[in-house]
Amino acid sequence: MSATTVMERCDILGRLSEEPGMLTRPSLSPSMQQVNSLVAGWMREAGMSVQQDAIGNIFGRYEGQQAGMQxxxxxxxxxxxxNAGRYDGPLGVLVALSCVERLYRRGERLPFALEVVGFTDEEGLRFQHAYLGSKSATGMLAPDALLLTDATGTTLAEAIRGYGGIPEALKQPRWRREDLLGYCEVHIEQGPVLEAQQVPIGVVTAIAGQSRLNVRCIGLAGHAGTVPMSLRRDALCAAAECLLLIEKEACEYPGLVATVGQASVLPGASNVIPGEVRFSIDIRHQDDTTRARALSRVLEQIRASCQRRGITVQWEVLQESKAVHCQPRLRRLLERAVEASGYPLMTLPxxxxxxxxxxxELTDIAMLFVRCRGGISHHPDEAVAVEDVAIALDTLERFVLLLAQEAAV
Ligand SMILES: [Zn+2]
Incomplete structure (x- = not known):
């Protein structure tokens, strides 16, 4: 199977959306169902047996030389x-699918089974909680996750029922630790580094840890004309100061990134002093200690700043994920596969x-990044070159075969 097929399939899936004129595909939605049924068809054509779980992950299994192998x-x-691009996510699923299809066409079986997974809800768009699909498949989902609600008040449990699934089935993970040999994910880089270095692919060293929080600044709403400046407790002015503190603090730590991507002002009228502002914080670094230190400094300063202004501040940590390092042995195999492609080996976090x-959490991981135009992602302008996809596909295939050689010894 060729990279052209992968590109065509990315185009087909890119048209399936919940919003007209743009690509928006939340979990457990009709467009997700359509995507899964297309992918399931391609998986079957590639000699895989297909299953979909309750939360909407899809799995294609290509048996090894014997049934039930790792x-x-x-x-x-x-x-x-x-309003996404076409490649963030689907590219990795479709490159993996084409890799298995090549083996199947050659009638080649390996000393292990291959599973191609299309996870759902990695982005956290619908329930504001990332990795719901992979957490469910690995048994890492918190017991109260079924109570998560989307913007319309629909719980995860209700969404699963609406999708034809049984919420209680989430208690049965797809894999146990002993079932797995490893996990390798191909993904667009989502950054400008590979392009700047003029290399098509790169081997990932580690994935940055991440904290996501919601903050509420509560002041006092009042009439914009009658309350003197000295007697105001303006929640938006306080929040504005917090945002700049976050930016300043982030610049103090090399490699640290902090973003406020959401904010809302209540009651939200031009002639009313803002009584409450809610905003998000997203903070990331490869080193967990650095991230924790930066976050606690940020929160300390937010508290002090709000206190000075007579504003009550509350925050809630929505999500914390630790930095994760790619496993040295798998990483080395992936590096060998890149070197064999004749392109310079580039490693990056x-x-x-x-x-x-x-x-x-469950198994060893490796990741391969594909150069994307302008480093743009999470945007309709997201683009990859078919030549780069071809290199990624060859590299993934070579990686799988190198692992098979090693497993056979
Ligand atoms: Zn992604």
């Missing part, structure tokens, strides 16, 4: 952010989170 999992996610983070 499994190498390849894949990525099929959900998207709002990932600032973005991936399902590999969750898979690392």
């Amino acid at each position: 499994t190498l999992v390849l894949g990525s996610h099929l959900d998207s952010v709002r 990932s600032g973005a989170g991936h399902d590999a983070v969750v898979m690392a």
Whole structure:
């Protein structure tokens, strides 16, 4: 199977969306169901047996030389952010699928099974909670996850029922530790480093740890005309100061990134002093200690700043994920596969989170990045070159065969 097929399939899936004129594919949605049924068809054509679990992950299994052998999992996610590009997620699933299809066409069986997974809800768009699909497949989902609600108040449990599944089935993970040989994910880089270095692919060293928080600044709403400046407790002014503190603090730590991507002002009228502001914080670094130190400094300063202004501040940590390091042996095999492609070997960390983070709780992981134009992702302008996809596909295939050689010894 060729990279052209992968590109065509990315185009086909890219048209399946919940919002007209843009690609928005939340989990457990009709467009997700359509995507899964297309992918399931391609998996069957590639000699795989297919299963979908309750939360909407899809799995294609290509048996090894004997039934029930240990499994190498390849894949990525099929959900998207709002107004997304076509490649973040689906590219990794479809490259993996084409890799298995090549083996199947040659009638080649390996000393282990291969599973191609299309995870759902990696992005956390619908329930504001990332990795729901991979956490479910690995048995890492918190027991109260079924109570998570989306913007319309629908719980995860209700969404699963609406999708034809049984919420209680989430208690049965797809894999146990002893079932797995490892996990390898191909993904667009989502950053500008490979392009700047003029190399098509790169081997990931580690995935940055991440904290996501929601903050509420509560002041006092009042009439914009009658309350003097000296007597105001303006929640938006306080929040504005917090945002700049976050930016300043982030710049103090090399490699640290901090973002406020969401903010809302209440009551939200031009003639009313803002009584409450809610905003998000997303903070990431490859080193967990650095991230924890930066976050606690940020929160300390937010508290002090709000206190000075008579603003009550509350925060809630929505998510914490530790930095994850790719496993040295798998990483070396992937590096050998890159070297055999004739392109310079480039290694780099990932600032973005991936399902590999969750898979690392259960098994060894490796990741391969593909150059994307302008480093753009989470945007309709996301683009990859078919030549780069061809190199990634060859490299993944070579990696799988190198692992098979090693397993056979
Ligand atoms: Zn992704």
